[in-house]
Amino acid sequence: MQPRNIARIALAIGFLLLIPLVAMQFTKEVVWDLFDFAVAGTLLFGTGLTYEVVASKGGNTAYRVAVGAAVAVVLLLVWTNLAVGLIGSENNPANLMYGGVLAVAISGALAARFRPRGMARTLLATALAQIGVAVLALLIGPHQVASEEAGNIVDILSVNAFFVVLWIGAALLFRRASVMGPAPEPTI
Template sequence: MTTATHDTLGRRLRIAAWSGAVFLLLLPFVAMQFTREVQWDAFDFLVFGIMLLVAGGAFDLLTRMGGGWPYRIGAAIGVFAGFFLIWVNLAVGIIGSEDNPANILYALVITIAVGGAIVSHARARGMSRTFALAAVAQVAIGALALAMGLGEGSRIYPRDIIGATLIVTTLWLAAAGAFAIAARNGD
């Protein structure tokens, strides 16, 4: 693939990602017009907008740094995993409700992901290790929450912890795998 073609694909990918972010931000506004189940205020839109801006910015930066598709796929999955973990935690919580202070433990997973990306200079091999470590931390926090009975008051305990742990851990591992492929390809 020529450099010009590669740049064009990258530009299109970034445009699609930013367009998707705008669509996601508009989705609750549209839903509020049709149902009372969605009740967002200005603060909700502000927080969600900031989350989309940070996730979009991280994805944009990573796609500019990486070369091939495995790297870009790893970046997309990794950024989505972090975004999803924060979003679920703020919206409904993983350990009990969103108000349960034990949910702050998941900040460690985000710290590992962001810190590892910085320390590794976002190189594919380092990103693979970073996201594998994030998966280990995700599982450890879920296991700790279950062992200590954190969130027992939730009506869906322990399914909430087990389900979220499986979903987000799978995302971290998928990102780690894509970055491992990128590292083998020399990206």
């Protein structure tokens, strides 16, 4: 990876973080402190860096798109879980179960050595883990946590179904990348 790419990532994140900074000047609805900016910057920089490292391993365009989709789903899962929570509010301890979903994705990616076929299988397993979290959340039920923390069944099912579809979509992109084979060498 080239330092120029890291600088581009940092610059893009700087501009993205200007959005809430400017919004805070015009509305009371956006209230971020230094910690919020640090977490957002770290998440965004980590996502961009992960994409650069993994996508630079080579592969075809389908592989790079698949990597982008997978890291975007991870970012979306972490960001929404931190911001508003997927099961009830962000303060609901049941949301910690999504760490298991991320563990499946990360450990599977490492075991697959980021190869397309292995990544497709990993992301299908991650979709199953996401389903498992939804099932556990429904089994735990609203009676186990305060009612305002629990969320309702439709919310739990719909948000988890959304992420299952995203995981499966990324898996299908990796499958396509594995079928297409390596990209031809560019001729100059």
